Amino acid sequence: MLFISTLRFILKGWVxxxxxxxxxxxxxxxxxxxxxxxxxxxxxxxxxxxISSIGILLGYFYKFSATLFFVLFTYVELIDxxxxxxxxxxxxxxxxxxxxxxxxxxxSLDTRYRRLVSYTHTPKWTIDIIKFQLGVVxxxxxxxxxxxxxxxxxQPLANWLKHQTDLAIVGPFMKYKxxxxxxxxxxxxxxxxxxxxxLSHRFRLLGYTAVVVFHILTAMMFPxxxxxxxxxxxxxxxxxxxxHQKCIDFISKRFSTDIKVEQKQVFRNTHSKxxxxxxxxxxCAQLLLPFRYVLYPGNxxxxxxxxxxxxxxxxxxxxxxxxxxxxxxSQPGHIIVDNAQYxxxxxxxxxxxxxxxxxxxxxxxxxxxxxxxxITDSMSFTMIDPVVTVNSSVVLFNEGSRPLVLxxxxxxxxxxxxxxxxxxxxxx
Amino acid sequence: MxxxxxILMIICLFxxxxxxxxxxxxDCDDTVDFDRKEMVTxxxxxxxxxxxNTYLNETNSLSNQIDVFVTNPSVSALANCRDHWQSTxxxxxxxxxxxxxxxxxxxxxxxxxxxxxxxxxxxENINSGNSNLALPSNYVAKGLQSVDYLLYIPNMPDxxxxxxxxxxxxxxxxxxxxxxxxKQNAAKIHTEWQTYQTDFNENTxxxxxxxxxxDIVNALSSHYETFxxxxxxxxPLGVFNGFTQTPMPAHVESYxxxxxxxxxxxxxxxxxQFLNGVGIVDNTERMxxxxxxxxxxxxxxNQKLSAAINSQIATIIDQVKSLEMPLQQAVIDQPExxxxxxxSMQKLVPLLxxxxxxxxxxxxxxxxxxxx
Numbered sequence: 001m002l003f004i005s006t007l008r009f010i011l012k013g014w015v016x017x018x019x020x021x022x023x024x025x026x027x028x029x030x031x032x033x034x035x036x037x038x039x040x041x042x043x044x045x046x047x048x049x050x051i052s053s054i055g056i057l058l059g060y061f062y063k064f065s066a067t068l069f070f071v072l073f074t075y076v077e078l079i080d081x082x083x084x085x086x087x088x089x090x091x092x093x094x095x096x097x098x099x100x101x102x103x104x105x106x107x108s109l110d111t112r113y114r115r116l117v118s119y120t121h122t123p124k125w126t127i128d129i130i131k132f133q134l135g136v137v138x139x140x141x142x143x144x145x146x147x148x149x150x151x152x153x154x155q156p157l158a159n160w161l162k163h164q165t166d167l168a169i170v171g172p173f174m175k176y177k178x179x180x181x182x183x184x185x186x187x188x189x190x191x192x193x194x195x196x197x198x199l200s201h202r203f204r205l206l207g208y209t210a211v212v213v214f215h216i217l218t219a220m221m222f223p224x225x226x227x228x229x230x231x232x233x234x235x236x237x238x239x240x241x242x243x244h245q246k247c248i249d250f251i252s253k254r255f256s257t258d259i260k261v262e263q264k265q266v267f268r269n270t271h272s273k274x275x276x277x278x279x280x281x282x283x284c285a286q287l288l289l290p291f292r293y294v295l296y297p298g299n300x301x302x303x304x305x306x307x308x309x310x311x312x313x314x315x316x317x318x319x320x321x322x323x324x325x326x327x328x329x330s331q332p333g334h335i336i337v338d339n340a341q342y343x344x345x346x347x348x349x350x351x352x353x354x355x356x357x358x359x360x361x362x363x364x365x366x367x368x369x370x371x372x373x374x375i376t377d378s379m380s381f382t383m384i385d386p387v388v389t390v391n392s393s394v395v396l397f398n399e400g401s402r403p404l405v406l407x408x409x410x411x412x413x414x415x416x417x418x419x420x421x422x423x424x425x426x427x428x
Numbered sequence: 429m430x431x432x433x434x435i436l437m438i439i440c441l442f443x444x445x446x447x448x449x450x451x452x453x454x455d456c457d458d459t460v461d462f463d464r465k466e467m468v469t470x471x472x473x474x475x476x477x478x479x480x481n482t483y484l485n486e487t488n489s490l491s492n493q494i495d496v497f498v499t500n501p502s503v504s505a506l507a508n509c510r511d512h513w514q515s516t517x518x519x520x521x522x523x524x525x526x527x528x529x530x531x532x533x534x535x536x537x538x539x540x541x542x543x544x545x546x547x548x549x550x551x552e553n554i555n556s557g558n559s560n561l562a563l564p565s566n567y568v569a570k571g572l573q574s575v576d577y578l579l580y581i582p583n584m585p586d587x588x589x590x591x592x593x594x595x596x597x598x599x600x601x602x603x604x605x606x607x608x609x610x611k612q613n614a615a616k617i618h619t620e621w622q623t624y625q626t627d628f629n630e631n632t633x634x635x636x637x638x639x640x641x642x643d644i645v646n647a648l649s650s651h652y653e654t655f656x657x658x659x660x661x662x663x664p665l666g667v668f669n670g671f672t673q674t675p676m677p678a679h680v681e682s683y684x685x686x687x688x689x690x691x692x693x694x695x696x697x698x699x700x701q702f703l704n705g706v707g708i709v710d711n712t713e714r715m716x717x718x719x720x721x722x723x724x725x726x727x728x729x730n731q732k733l734s735a736a737i738n739s740q741i742a743t744i745i746d747q748v749k750s751l752e753m754p755l756q757q758a759v760i761d762q763p764e765x766x767x768x769x770x771x772s773m774q775k776l777v778p779l780l781x782x783x784x785x786x787x788x789x790x791x792x793x794x795x796x797x798x799x800x
Binding site for chain 1: 462464634635667668670671672673674723724725726727728729730733736774777778779781782783785786787788789791792793794795
């Protein structure tokens, strides 16, 4: 699965488009040191991602492959937040968990060729932690849907569905508001309950059918890439050990490789105390992180403070426009920035709706113009105090565009960080 | 068991609430069908095809008139050429924002109406006598703006201009070649649309990148932002001119004929016509992008988005009409009025690029730049 995803990424030319072509990258706060490696470097990284994903799949040098995959994948994601997607974050987390769990110690090339001990049994936590991670994704995606726009206005679904009235069979129902409400409420109910349904033995098959139907439906309606595939594949872990054993038996028959049924071998971790503490902390962090938005005032969808890493999937419809102006505090005149000179269309689009990226870009502009020589017919000076302001216009849920950032604020003087951004226009 | 019951109850409750909702909705009758394919077909049949047709006819007449003029130069033939040049470039304003499909394939806009023109390049081409107009480096020396120059050469009274073409066969040949190329490009696009229209009208199952709706909206927004707001007004006014923002009057459209105000008005009127689905031939309103925006209930400041767009276009047209002189002079003598005009034009950018695209679920695929 990771292999397909990586391959798709490379084949679509996204490596070049996203990690080589841009001249500026929106790094994460605290991770500004993460830089792309240039054309050759980035292609090597993606080639290694491909190889390590095969390594994980076949269980060959499993631990090394998993670590390599995790490090490289996370590195790539950290380069530019323009490309943030919840399911990439999910892949990062799961690949991290894969390093800890002994998923390469049964029915793998490692046990076959490298004569590593094959574990037939593994402690419950090693599977539960992955189940937990999947549960978190669904449950918090569900919690995130429990908001006024989603439940009471059925937004943004109501808007999206209006454009689907010519879909086969279901199309004619798309124009009714009720359909949007049905989808919105059913979606929320699905997300909130599916982890528990999958956990219960009795309803598991029903639950998994729901998973498949739900993801296929969303894949048909929205351009969301590999996400449905990832989820349909990953949720298989909820099935019992016997089921997976059957699959393995089936595959091994196909390749006529028999796995020697040795005596029961149980995987035990030697640093259990350290590991326990770590896992408890990890679980707490996963449970708390999505709620950090309550620490910020204002409308979450408007300010997007505490929005990322919180499993907020397909929740907002937001489009923006931002035109930057640079002046020098001691000189008359100004310059209108041509965004295309520094940003790719995708970066410009994402930046225009997200305040933290607007600020980052403003700082980049400040640094670009700092100490630059301005020579015109009537004056010549060195810019020592660039003032960066933005004329922004953003629409949320088609309620009419309005400024996102206070127009007279000098963004060059505002600091990045996790504090509340007072320079965002209030929404209500 | 208890869990089962709870789940069952929730599901029941859910569906009862839904059925209530549905009843009201059907009774209230507030849902109208919107047939995207019908809208696109209306736009194609009653706007795009006849607009290209008009433009083709105009370029044909212009080419004919220029033929008459260069064969037998006279002041009256010159006046005829100028008349037809004006109606051709006015017709152009109605199709300038349709840069997708066949037009995009050959870069029709850059081949047709790039400004400012490079007058020394034109002179050079005339002198050499064997220039290849198809070369991109010659885009600044051909098209409607070169005809603008060639029919209105500065400091040349009409009689001198007639004499110039009488005496210089290479100048006459160049003028003719430029007009003929306009005609050929128009014919090419017109022909291609006859077959392209089928695919285009069918390409309406969604509004994703590459769909008809996405193409239309992107082309309209891109043309307006880059070539109208910026190209026709912003750049001449000096908004983008470095730090001092000194006006650049020579960068207006149709600098030599001083026809820019009229063309700006035609441009805004054509966009208004297009957005509201008004037929080119019969002036009848049909389904349009504005109807689509109304269907999805797009709003802007407590009014319909479509109304906000229409009134902003009207404001812009009024402000152009309030200019007391050609734009190239107004940017010097009436800078404040021009700045107000530019601000009004700027306000239309987010209405198209942000509000309209969001309402129609279209992704912007272009980036505002110098556009050539």
